[in-house]
Amino acid sequence: MREFLRTALRRLTGTRQATIDTIEPGSIMVSPRKPIEPFDVAAITEVLDLATKIGAVLLDSGTGAIDTQTQIKFVAGVYGLEDVDVDVTYNTIVVSARRGATLPPITTMEQVYYRSMDFTRLAQVDRLVRRIRDSGISPSTAHRMVDEIITAPHPYPHWVATVAWGAMASAISVLLGGQYLVAALAFLTTGATVTLNRRLNRIGTPVFFQQFAGGFIAVVPATLVFGASERLGVEIAPSQVIAAGIVVLLSGLSLVGSVQDAITGAPITGVARFFELLLMTGGIIAGVGVAIRLLEAAGIFLPTITTSTSFEAVELPVRVVAGAAAACAYALASYAEKRALGVAFLGGLIGTAVAASATFTSVGDVVANGLAAAFVGLVGGLLARRALTPPLVVAVAGITPLLPGLAVYRGLYGILSEQTLSGFTWMANALAIGCALAAGVTLGEFVARSLRRPQLPPRPDWIIRRRMAMRERPLRESRRWPPPSNRRWPPPPRRQPQDQPPRRQPQDQSPRQQPHDQTPRQPQDPATRPQAGGQSPWRQDRTPRPRPQDPPGRGRWRQPPEPPADRRPDEF
Template sequence: MNVLSAVLGKLVLDRRATVDAVTEAPAPLQPIDLTDDATVAEALDVAVRVGEVLLAAGTGAIDTSDQVQFVAATYGLARCDVDVTYNSIVLSAHRGPTMPPASTMRIVHYRSMDFTRLAAVDRLTRRIRRDAISPAQAREELLAITSAPHPYHRWVATLAWSAMAASIAVLLGGGLLVAAVAFASTLVIDRVNRYLNGLGLPFFFQHLVGGIIATAPAITLYAFREQLGISVSPGLIIAAGVTVLLSGLSLVGSVQDAITGAPITASARFFELVMMTGGIIAGVATTLRIAAVLGSDLPVINYVVTTGLTQLPSKVAAGAAASLFFALACYAERRALTAAALGGAVGALVYQLALGLSVGPIIASATAATVVGFAGGLMARRAYTPPLVVAVAGITPLLPGLALYRGLYAILQTELLVGLTALFAAFGIGCGLAAGVTLGEWMARTARYPRSMRRAGALRRPALRRARPRRARTASPTPETTKVTPRVARLRRDFRRS
């Protein structure tokens, strides 16, 4: 019990993540000179570079715009216009009626799910607000954050992706053999795609190759099952690999932008999502068609969701493990790993309980995602973990990899109605997950603070507590040891008056 309390105490602290604090920027303690073009340009550069890291990590356009404007306003540039699109940030600051506005633009050339970098930028933004550090110092620290190497070795991320695939295979109902094959195939996918990425191959073709590698081992084992004397479910192996490939896409960001009022960015992200998913489908379909030509057809998947209480602990543990390994693969900090595991466990638990009420997978997914978003927001807003980390990791085990594969296989077998129904179900589950996370985070932001956790700005008010006097183990205190300083006397007097 004490260990659990200590873990929760480290997660739920009185430190809000700045990305979750949608508030007006306070008046700067040391505002910059608005007539100095160099200093203004440096402050704007810090603001757009902060937005670059947030946008590259999958943060929504509205949240990115708020943080860019927050940093600029902290330095005295309170009147700013921010325009955030799919891969660009434009910031224009008004300096008064007699001076021309200052503007800058930043293009995001990369997509990086580096949660350690995201958390470090979140802490830097908090320091800019609390300590009023100069733009030069903030820019130097920001450059150090963005140029720092990953906290873990690349092989650690590869093994984490593989372990995530094995956990999802167990979550779907697979056994030890299915989990082992999913682990091995995902390891090959990650290493091959890393090599192809170094060659500059577009991501569409990388996902196509990933779909081929995820499908080929399952077909091979099923074709030689009698010779090997094994019983294997190839559909679960393919679904686990597809889920891993889907986890790196910006599903939450695209739907969140559409809901919160950024249609241009939402359209661009959604089109990218469709294209990358199309690459996965093309890879799986190519492998299945080659197998059919060679006379090795896979069986039709008759997946029945089991909601018994006997399997609930294993599914919750598998969901927690999948979320934890996803966060580890994205280079999350140790504090974030614990939060991600709790989010995955909560999501899997709520999802299984909702399925037991016969509400359907779409509503069950949306309900679980709402709880994950709410719980993640409550944990993240008082910890050094951005809410995006907990939200994305928490819904990863619920991604519709199996429904996507079922729809594709049915279409290849000329069962168009069944295939389209499964594909639309996968689309509905994905939208339900993203919408649920957005609603949960909004609920966490609007939740009232406990009275003991209320704060004034960024400073904590001193509080006095009446403590029980300790029994002296030595001799009676001397007058020197009982001397009361003026500060202590004043605090005692204020305490008696209150």
């Protein structure tokens, strides 16, 4: 057990960083390319198009604007474009490469028309950026890989994602104190909501109305079952089912990205994302409110919601495990890779444990959730770096069980029940909890990134062993003096021209096959053509001979002179 803990600690404190950590200013570029010529418009356009496609996938998956901008600049810099300006807004990426004072810049733009929760695509792009950094892949190869990532289908079928959403709702209901019947009802309600929203998305329905339909469906089944529970003799709390449905609808919104952009220096994108978040939340509230009013008109009333959220200490392990299961189910529903599911489970376990433990103190819900989110960002970031998973996956999955679905429902119920002050108080509390979650995750990731600064990669063990062996290896015998006894001295004379073996006679070449600086060789007379087994006179003519002006033995092949008898070979 001690060795296992030591190995786990060494892995957490190792030198592997996330992709965004290794491309910060001052990081080491393993395979830099030579700069692109400013007149090579095709090469510059190819690199810019590749960088914008990668940035579009990152922005579509919920990555912050600053992190997206940094990775776009890094990809362009690896391929030789250093002077690049990147502008990332809510749904637009503009990349411009400067070519000096005399040439106009080259600009590319990419639009992000949709938002998708596909963590596998995000992880694949993250690994592609690593390959661009570490390997010498060409821009055309990287283009092909990006296109394959974008056009690839989801790793799991839709029914797996639907089951995962239902499992997440069941775990959230257990986290809120529900029993088996509540968990089963939350599973069925969420499955119907996800299926309907998928159908509405295929026909192009705006997201606001999809959220409206989800909020409406979250209320109606729970209220109908509550109305029939008295006759069936069962006890059910519809608020737990409704709150679980609201959490499922809130989990698909970019809460972390909006607050992270506002904190890290992208206020325009942060405000746009936050306004979208408020608008989509308004759709959920509208759907829940309309459903409650219609049911009240039909004579079915919901029970009064208690303001107490405390629970016994004995229930703490069950709720912590339920929160971890909800985080893992959310990662599966968002098409995360298998290696990311365990990391998401640990992130949800840590976040839920910290938040649930803080309820036994007097710190309050906002501080407790913010502290839990900070731990999720810190520990989840370290775990994600070892699993080669983007930290965003762990952060979003870890805080999902802590989303204020119950606070939103309480605020809406208070407003509809003519308890305006109480309703707006709970709404403000829900907004504060959401901001605390996003800010805590951002702080935790920043601390994790600061603890894991980019470092020089460690030398592999085989390189160290090889260098040590080379140092301990004795000098070769060829470098020693006196020479070994088996070495001949003086060296044997080189072969004379007459000792050369006969060269191979070249085949007759046609005038087209001959070089331009040679004239066609005239055919030989059959009478002078050598017979089989004889020697060609042409070959004898081609035999190199000493030049006439050179003395004998001093031609092209010279015989080394004999060393004097009174001198050693090393003095010669």
